[in-house]
Amino acid sequence: xxxxxxxxxxxxxxxxxxxxxxxxxxxxxxxxxxxxxxxxxxxxxxxxxxxxxxxxxxxxxxxxxxxxxxxxxxxxxxxxxxxxxxxxxxxxxxxxxxxxxxxxxxxxxxxxxxxxxxxxxx
Numbered sequence: 001x002x003x004x005x006x007x008x009x010x011x012x013x014x015x016x017x018x019x020x021x022x023x024x025x026x027x028x029x030x031x032x033x034x035x036x037x038x039x040x041x042x043x044x045x046x047x048x049x050x051x052x053x054x055x056x057x058x059x060x061x062x063x064x065x066x067x068x069x070x071x072x073x074x075x076x077x078x079x080x081x082x083x084x085x086x087x088x089x090x091x092x093x094x095x096x097x098x099x100x101x102x103x104x105x106x107x108x109x110x111x112x113x114x115x116x117x118x119x120x121x122x
Contacts, residue, residue, distance in 0.1 A: 023086075023107045028116050031080045031104035039078035039104070041112075042070075044092045049084060055109050063088045066095060078102045082112055 035041060041058040043050050050060040061069045063083070073079065079101050083089040086107030093105040106112040 023105070023111045025116050027104060028106060028111070028114070029119075031106050031112065032116070034078045034102075034104060035080055037078075039080050040073055041080045041082070042073075042092070043109075044081060044083045044088045053109070055082065055112055058082075063092055066092055070096065070099070070101075073101075075100055078104070080104045080106055080112070082106045082108055084108060086111070 031039070035057075041055050043054050043058040043060045044063040044066060045054075045060070046062050047060060050058075054060065059073075079096060081089045081092050081096070081103055082105075083092070086105075089105050089107055093103045096103045
């Protein structure tokens with residue numbers, strides 16, 4: 001358990017100094033489709049950040065508590081994860097995939113809620 005906490009703290013520290021990339025349209029389409037089919041939206045920000053606004057129906061599981069708290073989410077549920085910048089969600093996605101969940105990393109609330117252009121028909 002100490003190793004997991006240490007790893008999460010290390011990832012959190014590194015994430016404060018790295019950037020993130022915008023999530024692509026196809027990932028967003030897949031994530032939205034998963035939500036329509038019952039996926040759980042997980043906000044890995046702090047409770048204070050979550051209280052400041054979050055995606056509708058999202059549950060708040062801060063990244064620091066993720067390893068122990070996510071056990072309450074059934075493994076048969078797909079997860080859609082986001083944070084403030086995309087860094088914590090990336091780390092959370094890696095951890096959750098290692099533990100057996102199907103996960104979509106949508107980076108940020110803004111990315112998840114942005115308008116997705118329609119698919120081009122050729």
